[in-house]
Amino acid sequence: MHIDLNELIWAIINFLVLLALLYKFLWNPILNTLDKRSEEIKSNLSSAEALKKQAEEMLEEYKKKIADAKSEAQAIINQANKAAEENRNKIISQAHEEAARIIEKAREEIRREKEQALKEVRDEIATLAVMAAGKVLEKSITKEDHEKLVREFLAEVGEIQ
Amino acid sequence: MHETHYLFHIFGLGVTSTVTTMWAIMLVLTILSILATRNMEKIPKGIQNALEMVVEMLLNFFSGIIGYEKARMFLPFLGTMFLFILISNYSGLIPGAGHVPGLAAPTSTWSVTAGLAITVFFATHIFGVKAHGIGYLKKFLQPVFMLPLNIIEHFVRPLSLSLRLYGNIFGEEMVIATLLGLIPYFVPLPVMLLSVLFGLIQAIVFTLLSSIYFYEATEEHH
Numbered sequence: 399m400h401i402d403l404n405e406l407i408w409a410i411i412n413f414l415v416l417l418a419l420l421y422k423f424l425w426n427p428i429l430n431t432l433d434k435r436s437e438e439i440k441s442n443l444s445s446a447e448a449l450k451k452q453a454e455e456m457l458e459e460y461k462k463k464i465a466d467a468k469s470e471a472q473a474i475i476n477q478a479n480k481a482a483e484e485n486r487n488k489i490i491s492q493a494h495e496e497a498a499r500i501i502e503k504a505r506e507e508i509r510r511e512k513e514q515a516l517k518e519v520r521d522e523i524a525t526l527a528v529m530a531a532g533k534v535l536e537k538s539i540t541k542e543d544h545e546k547l548v549r550e551f552l553a554e555v556g557e558i559q
Numbered sequence: 560m561h562e563t564h565y566l567f568h569i570f571g572l573g574v575t576s577t578v579t580t581m582w583a584i585m586l587v588l589t590i591l592s593i594l595a596t597r598n599m600e601k602i603p604k605g606i607q608n609a610l611e612m613v614v615e616m617l618l619n620f621f622s623g624i625i626g627y628e629k630a631r632m633f634l635p636f637l638g639t640m641f642l643f644i645l646i647s648n649y650s651g652l653i654p655g656a657g658h659v660p661g662l663a664a665p666t667s668t669w670s671v672t673a674g675l676a677i678t679v680f681f682a683t684h685i686f687g688v689k690a691h692g693i694g695y696l697k698k699f700l701q702p703v704f705m706l707p708l709n710i711i712e713h714f715v716r717p718l719s720l721s722l723r724l725y726g727n728i729f730g731e732e733m734v735i736a737t738l739l740g741l742i743p744y745f746v747p748l749p750v751m752l753l754s755v756l757f758g759l760i761q762a763i764v765f766t767l768l769s770s771i772y773f774y775e776a777t778e779e780h781h
Contacts, residue, residue, distance in 0.1 A: 402563045402670040404573035409665065409674025412581045416588065417639045424592035425635040428614045431599055 566660060576663035577671055580656075584646045584665070617641060624767065625774040633773050636682060640675065641766040644724065647671070648758030651732050652751060666761075667732050672725040676717035679769045683713075687776030695776070716772065720765060727761050 535544070565573035595610040603611050617638045621630035630637075644666055650656060651664025665671040687695040699709040731754045738747040 400669070401673055402573075402575070402668070404565070405563070405575055405577060405668060405670035406674040406677070407572060408574070408578045408581065409671040410678055412578070412585060413639070413643060413675060413678050416585045416643055417636060419585065419589045420592055420639045420642070421635045423589060423596055424610065425614070425638060427596040427599055428611055429618075429631070429634065431603075432611065432615065432618070435601070 564660075575668075576657075576659075576661050577665040577668050579661045580650050580663055581643075581647070581665045581671070584643065584650060588642060588646065613642075614638065621766075621770050625770050629774055629777065630770070633686070633770060637766045637770050637773075640679070640769060641762050644675070644765055645758060645762035648728055648761060649755070651728060652754060652758075657732060657736070664728060664732065666724055666728045668729075669721060669725040672721035673717070675724075675765075676721035679720060679772065680713070680717045683716075683769075683772045683776045686773050690777035698776075716768075720768060724761050724765050727757060731757055 535547075563573070563575060565575060566579065567574050591606065591610065595606045598607075600607060614634075618627075618630055618634055621634060621637055624630075625633070647665040650662070651667055653662065655662060657663045657667070684695075687698070691698075699706055731750075735747050735750055735754065738750060
């Protein structure tokens with residue numbers, strides 16, 4: 399076991415030369431590439447992160463919009479329902495009124511008709527009574543009596559006039 | 560340990576089989592790196608993907624020990640050390656390693672592991688001074704009477720680092736060589752498989768301890 403100074407010096411020289419060569423052809427280019435790549439991946443990741451955040455914000459916004467639209471639609475439906483309800487009530491009350499009016503009118507008509515009918519009946523009865531009376535009288539009274547009656551009647555009428 | 564055999568000399572420095580093996584490892588690693596990063600694509604595939612996985616694994620491993628910031632800062636040093644030691648350990652499993660001229664596991668000699676440990680030693684203090692300026696030296700005076708022990712500790716570190724790595728790899732190779740000499744068929748196989756595991760463990764231990772030294776040198780004062 400001994401040290402050969404020639405070999406020792408060669409080892410140092412060789413190592414330093416190899417260090418320089420590999421620094422130029424291996425470490426420097428590859429470490430730079432690795433740095434660049436990790437830099438790129440980092441920036442890609444951060445931009446992906448930003449995009450994700452943006453997408454999430456948009457999603458949130460659209461969710462809000464949808465919710466707004468839904469509540470708006472609900473409001474419109476509620477309003478429509480209310481209007482329909484009102485309309486229905488109005489129509490029903492109108493119909494009630496109309497019905498009442500028609501009934502009233504019908505009653506009036508009936509009353510009038512009844513009166514008319516009674517009047518007609520009364521007239522008819524008077525006429526019939528007179529006619530019946532006439533028929534009775536015709537048999538019992540003589541020609542002189544009848545003429546006398548007519549004369550008296552005419553005289554009464556003449557007095558009134 | 561037999562006498563060091565020099566294949567040839569460059570700038571007066573003797574070149575041994577371990578040195579040429581180191582060059583081969585450097586060449587392979589550099590070519591792989593160039594192939595992987597020549598046309599970097601956003602979505603990695605093939606060899607780019609494979610090496611990116613290795614880099615990320617190492618980064619995660621050291622991040623778990625010394626935190627991401629420091630791991631990112633020291634990864635070139637620690638990662639290079641790890642790959643270099645790992646492949647050096649495995650180069651000893653190539654048939655003929657240690658016997659064929661020009662092929663010997665670098666980490667199976669103390670000289671090489673000592674060289675690597677010395678680089679860690681200097682790197683530790685350079686990183687420390689860079690992080691804290693001259694105030695880095697105050698770390699050795701906490702408390703003041705511990706100064707000699709602190710200094711000794713820092714000099715023992717490269718010793719233990721280099722001896723641990725060298726001892727393990729050299730020991731494994733000796734065991735395999737001996738077994739191959741006794742019964743060349745089947746018997747050495749489990750040991751060789753274990754060597755694959757030990758090679759990885761030793762590479763991890765060396766760089767793990769280095770990362771802790773770096774962390775300690777650069778951490779904030781309390």
